[in-house]
Amino acid sequence: MLQPAQRTNRFQESMIREMTRLALQHNAINLSQGYPDYDPPPAVLEAAVAALHAGANQYTVTWGYPPLRTRLAELYAARLGWDVQPDRHIAVTCGVSEAICASLLAVLDPGDEVLLLEPAHENFRPAVLFAGAEPVAVSLDRPHYRLDGDRLRAAVTPRTRALILNTPHNPTGRVFAGEELTAIVDVVTQHDLVLITDEIYDHILYDGRRHLSPGSLEPLRERTITIGGLGKTYAVTGWRLGYAIVPDPLAGAVRAVHDFLTICAPTPLQAAAVAALSLPDSYEAELLAAYHKRRDLMVSLLAGLGFGVDRPEGAYYVMAAYGDLPLPQAQWSAVDFARWLTTAVGVAVVPGGHFYGDHGQGEGVVRFAFCKRIETLQAAAQRLREGFDRANT
Numbered sequence: 228m229l230q231p232a233q234r235t236n237r238f239q240e241s242m243i244r245e246m247t248r249l250a251l252q253h254n255a256i257n258l259s260q261g262y263p264d265y266d267p268p269p270a271v272l273e274a275a276v277a278a279l280h281a282g283a284n285q286y287t288v289t290w291g292y293p294p295l296r297t298r299l300a301e302l303y304a305a306r307l308g309w310d311v312q313p314d315r316h317i318a319v320t321c322g323v324s325e326a327i328c329a330s331l332l333a334v335l336d337p338g339d340e341v342l343l344l345e346p347a348h349e350n351f352r353p354a355v356l357f358a359g360a361e362p363v364a365v366s367l368d369r370p371h372y373r374l375d376g377d378r379l380r381a382a383v384t385p386r387t388r389a390l391i392l393n394t395p396h397n398p399t400g401r402v403f404a405g406e407e408l409t410a411i412v413d414v415v416t417q418h419d420l421v422l423i424t425d426e427i428y429d430h431i432l433y434d435g436r437r438h439l440s441p442g443s444l445e446p447l448r449e450r451t452i453t454i455g456g457l458g459k460t461y462a463v464t465g466w467r468l469g470y471a472i473v474p475d476p477l478a479g480a481v482r483a484v485h486d487f488l489t490i491c492a493p494t495p496l497q498a499a500a501v502a503a504l505s506l507p508d509s510y511e512a513e514l515l516a517a518y519h520k521r522r523d524l525m526v527s528l529l530a531g532l533g534f535g536v537d538r539p540e541g542a543y544y545v546m547a548a549y550g551d552l553p554l555p556q557a558q559w560s561a562v563d564f565a566r567w568l569t570t571a572v573g574v575a576v577v578p579g580g581h582f583y584g585d586h587g588q589g590e591g592v593v594r595f596a597f598c599k600r601i602e603t604l605q606a607a608a609q610r611l612r613e614g615f616d617r618a619n620t
């Protein structure tokens with residue numbers, strides 16, 4: 228009998244995408260997978276259509292459509308404080324997911340260890356395994372999910388090669404700051420690590436917080452691969468556009484891996500990305516105002532129903548503890564509870580365990596994504612209220 232490669236035994240298909248399929252099957256409101264149900268800005272759509280008609284339909288330069296790299300170099304030189312060159316330090320990829328994989332494949336040797344802060348975005352662990360390396364989890368304690376510097380230091384071994392940091396953070400909504408960043412700087416510099424930052428939510432921060440790219444901190448500039456993407460900020464998750472900004476010693480390797488992984492990201496959509504990255508500042512102000520409304524609604528709705536929630540500081544997810552809900556189902560496992568919410572209540576969520584290598588650590592918690600129209604969130608609230616009433620009769 229043919230057997231798949233052993234590396235595939237160490238992960239399963241994504242639970243988030245599975246919950247989306249279950250949501251479609253049961254006509255549930257999908258608050259599991261993090262994609263918007265509202266349209267991208269019209270100027271960005273028009274730019275994509277114009278690019279399709281203007282002949283931008285073939286492979287572009289493997290590292291990215293030149294005007295896009297020029298724009299990214301401008302933005303990131305200002306943000307990171309070093310001379311980001313469009314032909315040298317940038318690889319435009321098929322989503323942040325590819326940028327993470329390309330960076331890990333370019334940096335890791337088999338047997339290396341990579342520190343992950345858990346709970347973590349589901350893709351990180353398999354991406355480390357693809358490179359033949361070992362994920363090492365550093366857990367963030369509930370309910371506030373703060374990074375404990377001593378715990379981070381204790382996880383380092385002579386084989387540790389890299390740390391993946393996602394801020395603003397999926398799934399907790401944390402924005403790492405202050406002593407947490409100091410601990411990261413210490414560990415990365417003292418142990419000669421590569422820092423790989425996933426900053427896909429860099430434009431969604433709440434309560435006046437400003438995004439700080441860790442790679443802009445002086446001691447980290449030479450050793451940080453800064454990754455960002457277009458999907459979340461411009462509501463184009465299906466366009467598959469991300470990028471890595473890579474300092475000199477590693478830049479050539481990341482560009483070469485990307486070249487052989489996917490050749491290039493979709494050309495016409497890269498052309499439209501230039502328009503997205505050139506929108507006036509008012510776009511960001513409107514985005515932020517809309518996300519504050521969504522966050523506040525989601526948090527008050529969940530708290531009102533009896534879930535235990537911490538206010539997200541950034542991104543568009545909230546981890547919700549369900550153990551104290553006045554429902555028989557509150558004692559169920561996170562997987563059973565999420566399936567019940569999806570199939571019987573009509574609101575799809577993700578069980579907390581799927582953000583941990585050891586699924587048991589996420590028991591009692593589910594993740595809600597609130598990147599949806601206010602009407603969608605209100606409809607979900609209505610279903611939750613009615614579903615909980617039914618469960619008690």
Ligand SMILES: Cc1ncc(COP(=O)(O)O)c(C=O)c1O
Pocket residue numbers: 261321322323324325348393397425427456457458464467468469
């Ligand atoms: C932290 C994080 N990184 C990466 C991704 C995926 O990014 P992309 O769609 O650009 O591959 C997601 C999607 O939810 C995410 O939450």
